[in-house]
Amino acid sequence: MSLWQNLVNSRTPRSTLSPNGGSSITVPSLSSSSSSSSSSSSSSTTTTLFPAANSPQRASNSLTSDRQGRGRNKVRLEPGHSPLDWAVLKSSGTNLRNIDPRDFPMKVTREELKKHKSQDDCWTVIKGKVYNITPYLKFHPGGVPELMKCAGIDGTALFNKYHAWVNAERILDTCFIGFYVQ
Ligand code: HEM
Numbered sequence: 001m002s003l004w005q006n007l008v009n010s011r012t013p014r015s016t017l018s019p020n021g022g023s024s025i026t027v028p029s030l031s032s033s034s035s036s037s038s039s040s041s042s043s044s045t046t047t048t049l050f051p052a053a054n055s056p057q058r059a060s061n062s063l064t065s066d067r068q069g070r071g072r073n074k075v076r077l078e079p080g081h082s083p084l085d086w087a088v089l090k091s092s093g094t095n096l097r098n099i100d101p102r103d104f105p106m107k108v109t110r111e112e113l114k115k116h117k118s119q120d121d122c123w124t125v126i127k128g129k130v131y132n133i134t135p136y137l138k139f140h141p142g143g144v145p146e147l148m149k150c151a152g153i154d155g156t157a158l159f160n161k162y163h164a165w166v167n168a169e170r171i172l173d174t175c176f177i178g179f180y181v182q
């Protein structure tokens with residue numbers, strides 16, 4: 001028996017693992033208002049949902065509200081555009097900068113920057129660094145239209161307004177083109 005099954009069996013009153021390998025786990029309902037944690041007789045109400053419907057682990061919850069219950073503007077990404085897919089694309093060796101490697105790193109002026117503001121040729125500046133965000137557009141958890149707001153301009157202020165904590169330097173490392181010169 002695996003460690004996981006061991007844990008499940010020891011923590012839940014009943015657990016059924018289907019013979020074909022898929023798991024259907026029966027767990028006590030989390031909606032019970034009982035404050036007793038030791039009682040084992042309170043497990044008469046059960047649900048087959050795991051995690052519970054109101055769990056913060058559910059994607060639909062994190063899409064619509066954060067832990068404080070504030071509204072969120074995350075979008076549902078198209079299949080094949082998860083953060084993991086982005087990591088795979090980044091490590092694939094594809095030239096995501098879409099510039100001549102001999103020009104790297106570029107010195108990008110405001111005039112040059114504003115020439116790249118379409119969905120198939122989109123540059124922006126975050127904290128002094130210029131990125132080709134064209135390949136990232138469909139991977140952006142905030143959606144394409146939001147990200148396009150910083151197309152061809154310095155996006156630092158908008159970026160900080162929505163998520164100053166996000167590590168753009170890391171996410172966009174392979175899209176880094178050069179430095180913004182004003
Ligand atoms: C160009 C660099 C950017 C990167 C790498 C980036 C990356 C991200 C990431 C990783 C998230 C998910 C955050 C989370 O789960 O907490 C996110 C969410 C979001 N982003 Fe961006 N973003 C960028 C620029 C922008 C800009 C310029 C805007 C606005 C004009 C924007 C608007 C949003 C919004 C509205 C969300 C959803 C916020 C929420 O979770 O409530 N992002 N972005």
